Amino acid sequence: MKHLLGTDGMSREDAVLLLDTAAQMAATQEREVRKLPTLRGKTVVNLFFEDSTRTRISFEAAAKRLSADVINFSAKGSSVSKGESLKDTALTLQAMGADAVVIRHSASGAAYQLAHSGWLRGSVLNAGDGTHQHPTQALLDAFTARRRLVDDPEGKGLDGLTLAIVGDVLHSRVVRSNVSLWTTLGAKVVLVAPPTLLPVGVSTWPVEVVHRLDHAIDRFDLDAVMMLRVQRERMTGGGDAFFPSPEEYTRLYGLDRSRMDRLPSHAIVMHPGPMNRGLEIAAEAADSDRSVIVEQVANGVAVRMAALYLLLAGEEAA
Amino acid sequence: MSGTIMSAADIHRALTRIAHEVIERNEGADDIVLLGIPTRGEPLATRLGERIASVEPGFDAAASVGAIDITMYRDDLHRQPTRPIGSTKVPDRGIDDRIVVLVDDVLHTGRTIRAALDAIKDLGRPRAVQLAALVDRGHRELPIRADFVGKNLPTSRRERVDVHLSEIDGEDAVMVTERGDK
Numbered sequence: 001m002k003h004l005l006g007t008d009g010m011s012r013e014d015a016v017l018l019l020d021t022a023a024q025m026a027a028t029q030e031r032e033v034r035k036l037p038t039l040r041g042k043t044v045v046n047l048f049f050e051d052s053t054r055t056r057i058s059f060e061a062a063a064k065r066l067s068a069d070v071i072n073f074s075a076k077g078s079s080v081s082k083g084e085s086l087k088d089t090a091l092t093l094q095a096m097g098a099d100a101v102v103i104r105h106s107a108s109g110a111a112y113q114l115a116h117s118g119w120l121r122g123s124v125l126n127a128g129d130g131t132h133q134h135p136t137q138a139l140l141d142a143f144t145a146r147r148r149l150v151d152d153p154e155g156k157g158l159d160g161l162t163l164a165i166v167g168d169v170l171h172s173r174v175v176r177s178n179v180s181l182w183t184t185l186g187a188k189v190v191l192v193a194p195p196t197l198l199p200v201g202v203s204t205w206p207v208e209v210v211h212r213l214d215h216a217i218d219r220f221d222l223d224a225v226m227m228l229r230v231q232r233e234r235m236t237g238g239g240d241a242f243f244p245s246p247e248e249y250t251r252l253y254g255l256d257r258s259r260m261d262r263l264p265s266h267a268i269v270m271h272p273g274p275m276n277r278g279l280e281i282a283a284e285a286a287d288s289d290r291s292v293i294v295e296q297v298a299n300g301v302a303v304r305m306a307a308l309y310l311l312l313a314g315e316e317a318a
Numbered sequence: 319m320s321g322t323i324m325s326a327a328d329i330h331r332a333l334t335r336i337a338h339e340v341i342e343r344n345e346g347a348d349d350i351v352l353l354g355i356p357t358r359g360e361p362l363a364t365r366l367g368e369r370i371a372s373v374e375p376g377f378d379a380a381a382s383v384g385a386i387d388i389t390m391y392r393d394d395l396h397r398q399p400t401r402p403i404g405s406t407k408v409p410d411r412g413i414d415d416r417i418v419v420l421v422d423d424v425l426h427t428g429r430t431i432r433a434a435l436d437a438i439k440d441l442g443r444p445r446a447v448q449l450a451a452l453v454d455r456g457h458r459e460l461p462i463r464a465d466f467v468g469k470n471l472p473t474s475r476r477e478r479v480d481v482h483l484s485e486i487d488g489e490d491a492v493m494v495t496e497r498g499d500k
Contacts, residue, residue: 024405024406027361028406032441066390313348313396315396315399
């Protein structure tokens with residue numbers, strides 16, 4: 001592996017290797033000394049054109065636990081706000097000796113462009129590009145579910161499990177990454193959303209689509225439910241609104257106590273964060289024993305350590 | 319020199335002797351922790367633990383045998399293809415103030431052991447660290463020596479030493495081959 005751009009096209013073998021490596025990384029994080037010398041002398045640049053404090057600090061923690069040097073580059077207040085192009089930014093990072101660039105960008109395909117343009121020699125890790133992909137988020141979701149739901153998980157996928165993803169599928173790169181990864185790993189994915197929040201062409205995806213959370217709970221034996229954040233700017237207002245009101249959304253798609261109680265007893269509740277308590281997820285669900293939301297954050301560091309290790313530790317690809 | 323250098327019976331005898339040496343050197347087995355270096359150090363550590371327990375009934379093998387993966391501490395990571403990471407299992411009691419015996423199949427350049435010493439440092443502070451190797455083939459590149467050796471095997475750098483263990487390879491044997499004629 002040279003780059004981590006998306007989970008579409010990722011082989012099952014690579015996906016399982018990433019998850020197994022993440023498990024070993026997670027084990028090192030329970031030690032007295034959590035820092036490993038593995039990437040000493042390597043430089044990781046966090047290149048964030050969009051604000052994302054959680055993802056950035058997770059990557060930063062991962063790189064630092066492996067002893068890499070971390071440079072944070074955010075677009076606000078930088079040369080980018082003065083009009084510098086992605087190409088010139090990349091050439092600058094190359095000149096500074098970046099071994100890996102973690103990129104978050106509002107344009108779909110930005111990570112691919114950076115990896116394949118020849119501007120950089122280092123590895124590129126996609127930390128979210130537009131509405132396209134967010135592979136480390138999908139990997140940490142899969143890792144969390146595998147840990148909770150699969151016995152003796154090493155070397156295994158998610159075969160036979162059923163995941164429901166509820167919410168704004170249209171704008172979500174997390175959904176796209178999760179659909180590819182979970183399907184590759186042998187799981188079935190059910191998307192739950194109002195028709196206005198589903199993309200054109202969703203019928204060609206390898207998923208089942210239903211328009212009510214209650215129907216999904218009735219029809220499928222769910223092992224995991226992933227609630228997506230409702231982005232406030234999409235909730236109300238004029239002809240641009242995607243659904244009539246937050247109250248209606250909560251009534252039809254919110255995960256509350258009664259819906260949670262109808263899930264199989266082993267089922268887990270996931271959320272990529274940040275949560276809107278009371279909107280897509282009730283506090284009772286977010287704080288219940290089924291909720292793995294805090295685990296997801298901890299696992300995010302382990303998964304990103306695994307990705308950095310697998311991309312950076314080996315000999316330089318010729 | 320090539321062919322099978324140690325048979326299953328030779329390996330059995332060597333491990334039994336090492337078990338006795340470990341107990342003798344440490345005047346008992348109370349504080350011993352055996353840490354195998356994956357892949358083949360791990361079953362060797364388990365076997366040593368069983369042998370020690372058969373001599374010292376007070377020795378709880380299950381609570382004193384573990385594994386220590388050294389992949390992330392290697393000094394040649396950037397020169398080789400990416401290696402998968404093995405597992406590290408430390409007994410619940412930890413290694414602080416105990417005597418750690420590192421167990422590996424072949425002692426060669428000593429670089430693996432250097433990496434293992436770094437890894438141990440991150441796990442705790444043992445009272446002492448000792449080294450047991452089934453085969454010492456020489457060609458050290460660092461000032462490291464084994465405390466317990468199954469067999470000293472003078473080799474040329476061109477030869478390759480392969481240890482096969484029944485837990486992993488289905489048979490017990492130590493073989494030497496000329497590089498290239500395999």
